[in-house]
Amino acid sequence: MSEKREVRREGQKQYAVMSAETGPVGVSERYMILDVLRGIALLGICLANFPEFSLYTFQKEDVTEAMPTAGVDRIIKYLQYIFIDGKFYSLFSLLFGIGFAVIMSNLSKKGVTGYWIFYRRMVILMVIGFLHLMFLWSGDILLLYALTGMLLPLFGNTSGRKLIVFSAVLIFFPVVLDTLKVICRFDPAVPVIKATQYFNLKSGITDDNFGTWLRDGESYTDMLKFTLSGAFIRCREFIDGHRIFKVLGLFLLGLYIGRNRIYAGLDDYKALLKKLRLYGFLVGLPVSCFYAWSALNQNPLGLIGRSAAYALSVVPMSLAYAASICLWYMKNKELPFFRLAAAPGRMALTNYIGQSAFGMMIFYGIGFGLGATMGLVYVELVALGVFLLQALCSYAWLKRFRFGPLEWLWRMLTYRKRLKLMR
Numbered sequence: 472m473s474e475k476r477e478v479r480r481e482g483q484k485q486y487a488v489m490s491a492e493t494g495p496v497g498v499s500e501r502y503m504i505l506d507v508l509r510g511i512a513l514l515g516i517c518l519a520n521f522p523e524f525s526l527y528t529f530q531k532e533d534v535t536e537a538m539p540t541a542g543v544d545r546i547i548k549y550l551q552y553i554f555i556d557g558k559f560y561s562l563f564s565l566l567f568g569i570g571f572a573v574i575m576s577n578l579s580k581k582g583v584t585g586y587w588i589f590y591r592r593m594v595i596l597m598v599i600g601f602l603h604l605m606f607l608w609s610g611d612i613l614l615l616y617a618l619t620g621m622l623l624p625l626f627g628n629t630s631g632r633k634l635i636v637f638s639a640v641l642i643f644f645p646v647v648l649d650t651l652k653v654i655c656r657f658d659p660a661v662p663v664i665k666a667t668q669y670f671n672l673k674s675g676i677t678d679d680n681f682g683t684w685l686r687d688g689e690s691y692t693d694m695l696k697f698t699l700s701g702a703f704i705r706c707r708e709f710i711d712g713h714r715i716f717k718v719l720g721l722f723l724l725g726l727y728i729g730r731n732r733i734y735a736g737l738d739d740y741k742a743l744l745k746k747l748r749l750y751g752f753l754v755g756l757p758v759s760c761f762y763a764w765s766a767l768n769q770n771p772l773g774l775i776g777r778s779a780a781y782a783l784s785v786v787p788m789s790l791a792y793a794a795s796i797c798l799w800y801m802k803n804k805e806l807p808f809f810r811l812a813a814a815p816g817r818m819a820l821t822n823y824i825g826q827s828a829f830g831m832m833i834f835y836g837i838g839f840g841l842g843a844t845m846g847l848v849y850v851e852l853v854a855l856g857v858f859l860l861q862a863l864c865s866y867a868w869l870k871r872f873r874f875g876p877l878e879w880l881w882r883m884l885t886y887r888k889r890l891k892l893m894r
Contacts, residue, residue: 502734503813504800509566510816514858515559517826521854524830526842529682540846547847552763561789564718568725571623586624592885593617608827609701619718634727641720642782645713649778660710667703685835686842737801744794751791759784814865818875822861829857
């Protein structure tokens, strides 16, 4: 490698965090661009999730149309479908796959063979996700990530070309499944639907109080009744959306990116990033507009058309976002914005769970009880404020501490070793 190229590569390294020995992985190199992408993904996830935390999503049309902000809310909802819906969890999924490649590379450097540390890491994440799902918020994604992540070692020796092919097949496979579902008239979510109905009946949750239950509930026990039913609703969402195939496809794409260390040599991939930005928006933006129109007009596309439009909008837009952020970062590495965005990205698990805690405190009856009382535009402003607060707190926290609190716990349980938290 030439000296010039080596300098360019070193320029991509933002900060090398020389951690204390953490089991097999003693030294980890952090690249700020990955933390920036993770932080921005958390912002998008916050904007996507808070309409549900606020219970706005569960309100009937006559309720939302009677709100003072109804006109603006319709515009915000349309923009949400175009620019937010599905895009940022997809970006987060890409980063998860990259993270797997980084972990395995670090373990390999330490001479550790096998996947036992990674599997232990996933089991711990699975437990965290399950507790989050059952005791905080029924919109959890961590449990699915952990279970799907356990499949990644099966692709550890798969060639780069095959990873791309498998990724594309998995991302578009839900279209095939939805086609079969329409033809065969078979709904695999029926058992989950019956379980939801059973627990709703047992708890007294009905169509009339579904949208206000969490706001009107005066105790944590009332909230748990909803989250128990909500866990089955979440399972139905995963089944109906064939989410495991989409997530695994994005994981494999992230694995390809991580294995080729594209994040470590952005200058060498500048032309590729520009193509991803161009074609990602060229394909994803018009299809996203079409998908948004369908979603807000009783879905005239039908199940198959909606499934195809979702795949053709979400993944290209996510790749375009990632490429755009990388290109912007390459030109303006010293912007304070990137350091601020990277801080919550370094504490992604803590901040993801933290968003649920904020949502409960602000909108549920056990907190301030503001759910189902404000329009979508105000909900999104609250979400933006929550993320900004998280970013500032994360930045301040990392000045004194080496890890986020949940990241510290996760790492210690993974490597079965007490780690120094203070700097």
